[in-house]
Amino acid sequence: MSTADFKFRPLAEPDLPLLHAWLQRPHVAERWGPAEPVEELREDFLSGGTTRAFMALLDGEPVGFVQSYVVMGSGDGWWEDETDPGARGIDQFLAHAHQLGRGLGRAMVRAFVARLFSDQAVTVVQTDPSPDNPRAIRCYAAAGFKAVGEVVTPDGPALLMRCWRAASPQD
Numbered sequence: 001m002s003t004a005d006f007k008f009r010p011l012a013e014p015d016l017p018l019l020h021a022w023l024q025r026p027h028v029a030e031r032w033g034p035a036e037p038v039e040e041l042r043e044d045f046l047s048g049g050t051t052r053a054f055m056a057l058l059d060g061e062p063v064g065f066v067q068s069y070v071v072m073g074s075g076d077g078w079w080e081d082e083t084d085p086g087a088r089g090i091d092q093f094l095a096h097a098h099q100l101g102r103g104l105g106r107a108m109v110r111a112f113v114a115r116l117f118s119d120q121a122v123t124v125v126q127t128d129p130s131p132d133n134p135r136a137i138r139c140y141a142a143a144g145f146k147a148v149g150e151v152v153t154p155d156g157p158a159l160l161m162r163c164w165r166a167a168s169p170q171d
């Protein structure tokens, strides 16, 4: 699996029912919590703000969801110590349970991180899996992220992992 196989299409109104259906799948809901209704997804992702949401396409087919956000100034108790305007955060999932644990996630994350670093203003990319999500932690480590330490977020404990521009692996 190569990062080159992945493309990212900005989330759009016609994607909301599919995203809502994906969020109800047990392997996603287990990590992302109860699925928000379509109206809230629209408000979260399509009404401005600094969060950018994308459908991840593999060979043109939607296989996952990724979002990026500006870490500094996230608000609501998130990342209050961040002072670097170039820091971005990402969250993601694969949509199809039968595709987990086959290396797809690391290829998707690498491709998305490379896309973020194509913006010279971006200095570092972080992600914050639950400490009890070893599959995600191993995936992010394989994609070039280093564990910085455990933190407490408004969603509970998390392992903060960061990928600096120079550490971003190439295919």
Ligand SMILES: CC(C)(COP(=O)(O)OP(=O)(O)OC[C@H]1O[C@@H](n2cnc3c(N)ncnc32)[C@H](O)[C@@H]1OP(=O)(O)O)[C@@H](O)C(=O)NCCC(=O)NCCS
Binding pocket: 027, 028, 031, 092, 093, 094, 095, 099, 100, 101, 102, 103, 104, 105, 106, 107, 128, 129, 130, 133, 134, 135, 136, 138, 139, 142
């Ligand atoms: C997290 C996610 C994107 C990772 O993608 P993926 O394709 O499953 O991950 P990869 O196959 O690239 O890597 C998984 C790694 O975890 C390992 N792994 C798989 N299942 C595991 C388990 N139950 N316990 C421990 N390790 C596990 C794999 O062996 C692999 O590690 P290795 O190659 O070093 O041996 C995907 O699993 C997913 O969407 N999960 C559901 C939602 C979720 O957890 N989202 C992330 C929230 S932070």
